[in-house]
Amino acid sequence: MKILIADSMHPSLFNMLDERGWEYDYHPEFRREDIKAALPGYEGLFIRSKTFLDEELLINAERLRFIARAGAGLDLIDLDVVKRMHITLFHAGKGNRDAVAEQALGMLLALFNNILKADREVRRGIWDREGNRGIELMNKTVGIIGYGNNGSATAKRLSGFGCEVLAYDKYRDNYGDDFATESTMEEIMAKADVISLHIPLTNVTRYLINDDFIAGCAKPIYLLNLSRGEIVKLDAVVKGLESGKIRGACLDVLENEKIGKLTEEQKRTFDYLKNSDKVVLTPHIGGWTHESYVRINEVLVQQISEWL
Template structure:
């Protein structure tokens, strides 16, 4: 079997492929035209984040048997076309779920305890205890939308902080466990103090969190988005922060992550978010740890091995 690796990968992948007796070509420098030209010679394609595998590319891949995404999301792959062409699709959701869950807790604790602001102040010689008085996670109700790998790992950690976790997943049944109660979206909107998103980007979830969605919550809440940026309309978040309906936000992802190329409207929203002490921002690194970089490879190779 011949595999084209068209994105930067942890070097551990190469030994794993050789151990299986699979031939591979590593071309992280390849762009779309390079992949289109080369792909007919390969049985498998491994990507990370830079390549959109659409129907055109899949049709050009005359011998392709599978596409493997070294990450959790599958929004870069035309899943309908892959199914029609009988091309298997794999992703490594289990590979970075612990990293995402830990990052979610880290962002939330930083927000609740004013850690970023307090750190800046102390470094500049300001010792203000009262202004930086924190809020406890203990006893809070957390609503999780999307109870797959990342959502369930996050619920497990939240339960250790004494949180009550309500989980909603449109595509699963009977998923209640020791860490979360199976709930409706309406129940989450009625009871949650904190909302955490762990869902893929689809036409259904695009801008799910908008002005109307936010207003349906019965009380002010904190928002965490560690899934995909376009699930949340950031202008609506800014308005929610201004009105007090959103108490704070932890955002690992943005609508437009090319922050040097924002539109004027996007820039205005981003400027508000980055100036606010009620917002914690990170550059899409929730699943990006040294351990997950290795573990993702293990998960992908195991899936392909089992499929074969």
């Protein structure tokens, strides 16, 4: 079996492949056209998210038996084409779930306790205790939308804070556990103080969080998005922050993450968010830890070994 590794990977991967006697070529510098030209000579492909794997790229890869996506999301892979070509698809959802959960808690606690704002002020010589009085996560109702690897790992950590956790997953049944109660979307919108998103980007979930969704929430909410940027319409978040329907937002992902290439409308929205003390922003680093970098490799190689 010959594998093309077309993205930057932690060096631990190479030892894992060597131990199994799998042949591989490491080309993290490959761009789309390079991958397209090389794929016909390989049975396997390791990739992160550098290019969209569509029919035009895959059509001549007649030997390709599997794709290993070093991450959780599959929105940059045409699943219909992969299925039609009988290519097995692996992803590492279990590899970074703990990192995502810790990031979610860290962002939420930073928001609730004004940690970023207070830090900036103290560095400027401002000692404002009352202006940075926080609120407690204890006894809050948290709605988790998407109860797979990341959602369930987040619920587990919330359990230590005395939260009531409600979980909704469109594609699962009987998934309630010790950390979350199986709920409907309507129940979450009626009861949640905090809504955290842990869902893939699909035609169904694109802009799920919009003006109507925010207006439909019974309480003012805190919103967390550590999934995909296009699930949340950011101008709706701005309106929600202005109206008070959104009390605060933790955003690890944005509609357009190429900050230097925003449209004028996107710039106005981003400028509002970046200047708001009610918003915590990070550069898509949920799941991006030193530990998860290795664990993703372990999960993928184990899956492929079992499949073989």
